[in-house]
Amino acid sequence: MPKDYSLGAVEVKLPPLERFAQFLRGKGKRLTPQRRLIVEQVFSHHDHFDADELLEHLQKRIARRQLSRPTVYRTLAELTEAGLLRKMTLDGRGVWEHDYGYPRHDHLHCQVCNRLIEFQSDELDRLVGEVAREYAFAVTSHRMFVTGICAACRRQRSQRRGT
């Protein structure tokens, strides 16, 4: 039987927005309409996104002058600090993904369609620990990106070639 690399779920006590509200309160910060809007959009579906994509989606929902680019960056930083999001860098630009309520995972990155496919491997985590032990290295986290061509793009390519 092939191993299962798909992702399970993680128990979560609070919805993201409430968790964020809690975090903000603890810091004497405020839950503004802008912050609320961003959290709702971000957690409305599971996806990876950059600041531009997020801003674009949000500006379909509201008037432009209710949400600016700096606020998007500022709020994404806060959500990351709060542990709701995880930030990574792809081709030199920031990309965020869900962290809160989402299990540890790594990524296959399709260089054709740019899609990120998530997978989980306990064996990989174990291996990281093993290597780290060898170097007396205290692991905080790890990031693995496998670059290549995804199944869908491979199919399209072979069709175009007529093979």
Next chain:
Amino acid sequence: MPKDYSLGAVEVKLPPLERFAQFLRGKGKRLTPQRRLIVEQVFSHHDHFDADELLEHLQKRIARRQLSRPTVYRTLAELTEAGLLRKMTLDGRGVWEHDYGYPRHDHLHCQVCNRLIEFQSDELDRLVGEVAREYAFAVTSHRMFVTGICAACRRQRSQRRGT
């Protein structure tokens, strides 16, 4: 016996400069003093570096107006295209490392001293292949960064704490 995660060597037919000269000739390009200088500096020792560090080192060797920042970027791109260097992105800035004559490897990244420690794991490579097969994903390459605190920095920290 603990496994060996250190790096071996790779057979190389030509010194880096000659290999680059070959590459340039094949493209109708020229081996200028600037390109020669950069290759010599880059391959004078094994290290990771960004454009600034490289330029700084080079400007100790020559007058400033003999080597500009754009030329550094342009040459690094050519060396990468030629397969002599590999480029990665760390905290949003470009970092290059030797590729030609150097085996595949992954990195431990110390978040205190910023050092990159290289390690090699066949098991990791095997695991990547296994996951990719599961997703019918055609692997081009992979990048793994383990973030944490290296042995040296851990020692310093415990000394400062008096433990």
Next chain:
DNA sequence: GTGACTGCAAAGTCTTTGCACGCGG
């Protein structure tokens, strides 16, 4: 000699910051 290469200056891309007004708690 000629077209590739260079330095310079300027532009580009993505992200962050200074500031004065506005509003959440």
Next chain:
DNA sequence: CCGCGTGCAAAGACTTTGCAGTCAC
């Protein structure tokens, strides 16, 4: 009503590009 948060404009960090003179071949 205090001071955090916002949008705006501008600055910043890093990298790339246009151009005219220069040089490798």
